[in-house]
Amino acid sequence: MLPFYERLDEQSKNQSISVRSMTQMGNHAYWHFHQEIEIFYSAKGSGKCIVGDYVGRYSPGQLVIAGSFLPHDFNYADDDDQTNNILIHFNPQVLNGFTEFAPIRHLLEQARYGLSFKKVPEKTQSLLRNLERLEPASRAIGVLEVLASLCQLNSQPQRLSSIDFSPENMDDRSGKRLNTVIEHITQNQSRPIHVEEMAQICNLSTPAFCRWFKQVFKCSFVTYMTERRIETACRLLETSNLGISIIGDRVGFESYSNFNRAFTKVKQIPPREYRRVHQ
Numbered sequence: 001m002l003p004f005y006e007r008l009d010e011q012s013k014n015q016s017i018s019v020r021s022m023t024q025m026g027n028h029a030y031w032h033f034h035q036e037i038e039i040f041y042s043a044k045g046s047g048k049c050i051v052g053d054y055v056g057r058y059s060p061g062q063l064v065i066a067g068s069f070l071p072h073d074f075n076y077a078d079d080d081d082q083t084n085n086i087l088i089h090f091n092p093q094v095l096n097g098f099t100e101f102a103p104i105r106h107l108l109e110q111a112r113y114g115l116s117f118k119k120v121p122e123k124t125q126s127l128l129r130n131l132e133r134l135e136p137a138s139r140a141i142g143v144l145e146v147l148a149s150l151c152q153l154n155s156q157p158q159r160l161s162s163i164d165f166s167p168e169n170m171d172d173r174s175g176k177r178l179n180t181v182i183e184h185i186t187q188n189q190s191r192p193i194h195v196e197e198m199a200q201i202c203n204l205s206t207p208a209f210c211r212w213f214k215q216v217f218k219c220s221f222v223t224y225m226t227e228r229r230i231e232t233a234c235r236l237l238e239t240s241n242l243g244i245s246i247i248g249d250r251v252g253f254e255s256y257s258n259f260n261r262a263f264t265k266v267k268q269i270p271p272r273e274y275r276r277v278h279q
Contacts, residue, residue, distance in 0.1 A: 006032040008089055017090040017140045019131045023083055030075040033165070036089040037108055038066040039146070040074050041120075041128045045083035048076030051114035052161020053182050053228075056235060061119050063128075063150075065157075067112035068092060070165050086128055088143055103151040104144070114160030117150060124149045162224065163217055177202050178216060189229065190252050195221045229253065230266050237275040244271050 008018070021043075031050060040049075041063045049058045050073040051066055058064065058074065066072040077083045092108050095101045107115075120128075124146055131142050150157075163178070184201055185193065198221060199209035213221050229251040236247045248259030248271075263271045 006034045008034050008036050015136055015140075016094045017088065017143050019086065019088050019139055019143065021132055022085045022087060024077075031071055031073040033069050033071045034089075035068050035091060037068060037092050037111065038072065039086075039088035039143075040064045040066070040072075041086040041088075041125075043084045043086055043125070043129050045077055045079065045085065047074070047078050047083075049074045051116075052165060053163050053185075054114060054160035055186055055232075056160075057239075059118075061125065063117040063120050064160070065108070065111040065115045065150075067108065067114065070112060070114055070161065072114070086131065088131070088146075090143070101144075104147045107147065107151050110157075110159070112164055113162070115157040116160055117153070117157045120153075121149060162219075162228070177212070181213075185225070185228070189232065190250055192252060192254055193225060225252075226262050227266060230263050233259070233263060233271065234267070234274065234278075237271060238278045244275075247271070 040058070042058050042060055044060055046057060046059045049056055049064065050071075051064065052070055052072070064072075064074070074085065092105070095105055095108070127142055127146055131139050131146075134142055165178075180201060181198060184198070195210065196206055198213075199206040202209055202212075204212065210221065213224070217224050219227075232251045233247050236242060236250065237244075240247075242250070245256040245259075248256050248263075251259075253259035253262065260270060263274070267274060269277070
């Protein structure tokens with residue numbers, strides 16, 4: 001499925017920074033991108049999110065920033081009766097010309113890969129929940145206060161996508177190929193995927209595919225798949241009671257020993273110990 005370009009002109013008419021709440025997210029695909037920065041905050045409810053090549057879940061209190069042109073989809077709600085999400089959109093150019101906003105611009109530059117804040121300060125959460133009730137000037141100032149508070153957090157946000165989807169980094173052919181690759185990996189991640197298989201899908205020779213992949217992803221296909229599988233395993237270790245070997249098999253490792261060895265190499269801690277620390 002290719003992401004589609006969404007124009008937010010009408011929605012953002014007469015306002016530089018738009019804020020709206022959504023209490024019905026639905027359970028349908030809406031993978032899209034736009035020039036505007038998007039801030040997604042889950043005031044209530046949980047569900048599935050896709051940001052770039054990242055597939056995961058959002059939970060109450062979580063805030064995600066999707067940068068310009070980064071494909072994303074938050075429209076998978078577990079229960080619409082328990083949903084209250086806040087969406088903020090603005091063109092990053094509104095911050096130009098203010099020296100004081102340099103930390104915010106740096107944060108938004110990082111957001112081109114998608115950033116996830118598992119929990120934000122209670123004061124920031126309260127401000128987010130009340131933004132829509134404010135008059136336009138106060139609402140815009142409130143959004144800047146939210147961004148400033150995120151810049152001051154001691155903990156680092158989680159980077160979501162491993163790929164930069166900025167339009168200047170990709171022509172149409174490469175963009176379509178990228179979507180083919182991401183869709184195939186997402187649908188088949190639970191089994192071994194070999195580089196020859198990916199090259200065939202992209203109608204490239206194996207060496208040509210490897211060169212293209214490294215140019216776009218900044219790493220080899222094997223490295224990318226290993227790290228992607230391990231990130232999926234981390235979420236299962238944190239949120240489920242599945243056995244370690246079952247998780248390794250579910251995310252696509254061919255044996256428990258391969259899973260344990262790869263996980264320990266990437267995370268510097270065995271999966272069993274990771275679960276003990278993070279559950």
